[in-house]
Amino acid sequence: MTPDLVEYPDREMLTISLANRIASQLAQHLRTNDQAVLCVPGGSTPAPVFRTLSGADLDWSRVTVLLNDERWVDRDSPRSNSALLARNLFQGPAAAAQYLDLYTGAPTPADAAPALAEQVSAVLPITVLLLGMGNDMHTASLFPRAEGLAEALSHDAPAVMAMTGGDEAEPRVTLTLPALKSALWTHVMITGTDKREALERAADFDPQAAPIRAFLDDATVHWAE
Numbered sequence: 001m002t003p004d005l006v007e008y009p010d011r012e013m014l015t016i017s018l019a020n021r022i023a024s025q026l027a028q029h030l031r032t033n034d035q036a037v038l039c040v041p042g043g044s045t046p047a048p049v050f051r052t053l054s055g056a057d058l059d060w061s062r063v064t065v066l067l068n069d070e071r072w073v074d075r076d077s078p079r080s081n082s083a084l085l086a087r088n089l090f091q092g093p094a095a096a097a098q099y100l101d102l103y104t105g106a107p108t109p110a111d112a113a114p115a116l117a118e119q120v121s122a123v124l125p126i127t128v129l130l131l132g133m134g135n136d137m138h139t140a141s142l143f144p145r146a147e148g149l150a151e152a153l154s155h156d157a158p159a160v161m162a163m164t165g166g167d168e169a170e171p172r173v174t175l176t177l178p179a180l181k182s183a184l185w186t187h188v189m190i191t192g193t194d195k196r197e198a199l200e201r202a203a204d205f206d207p208q209a210a211p212i213r214a215f216l217d218d219a220t221v222h223w224a225e
């Protein structure tokens with residue numbers, strides 16, 4: 001597997017180029033469709049891309065935004081991926097986008113997942129998918145060898161499932177393989193040497209051990225040190 005990899009001289013170039021590319025793909029889709037769907041990661045890496053993208057000259061009122069995955073924490077938690085979007089993406093022109101919030105406040109993600117799966121299925125296919133990746137080769141909340149991962153990576157999985165994994169104890173919801181693979185365009189954004197090495201390692205594993213592997217054949221990977 002050789003992913004389509006774009007290397008940038010620095011993070012600023014990556015940010016500008018990737019945000020422009022996402023905005024162009026959304027604009028292209030909106031020229032011939034009423035609606036577009038943008039699905040984005042949380043975590044620590046994508047905030048600069050969100051800030052740049054938020055100023056794009058698009059009819060954001062026709063764009064539905066949703067996360068790849070959400071940690072089951074309130075909006076006031078520093079771990080909330082929704083709060084990350086509120087601070088960085090839903091500013092300026094992009095504040096007009098429709099937001100499909102994966103966090104419902106239900107007691108557990110398992111309580112919320114069936115209704116979320118229906119809501120997400122209703123907006124598919126994704127137009128532009130941006131994925132992140134952890135050093136452990138997880139993407140979205142699809143963690144290596146997590147309980148339920150085999151189902152989440154199966155082609156008949158519900159669009160959203162409850163999931164646990166990673167260093168932090170909080171439970172999560174995640175879009176699953178068929179929902180994420182519905183995307184017309186897929187980008188993976190990673191920075192730093194550790195993630196670059198992890199991406200290269202992923203080629204030697206199957207998706208149970210390296211979930212990002214399931215998406216690399218269709219993706220353009222954007223990397224800067």
Ligand SMILES: O=C1O[C@H](COP(=O)(O)O)[C@@H](O)[C@H](O)[C@H]1O
Binds near residue numbers: 046132138141
């Ligand atoms: O927990 C998560 O981690 C991944 C990677 O995040 P980063 O902090 O290493 O950038 C992210 O893609 C995912 O959406 C998030 O929930």
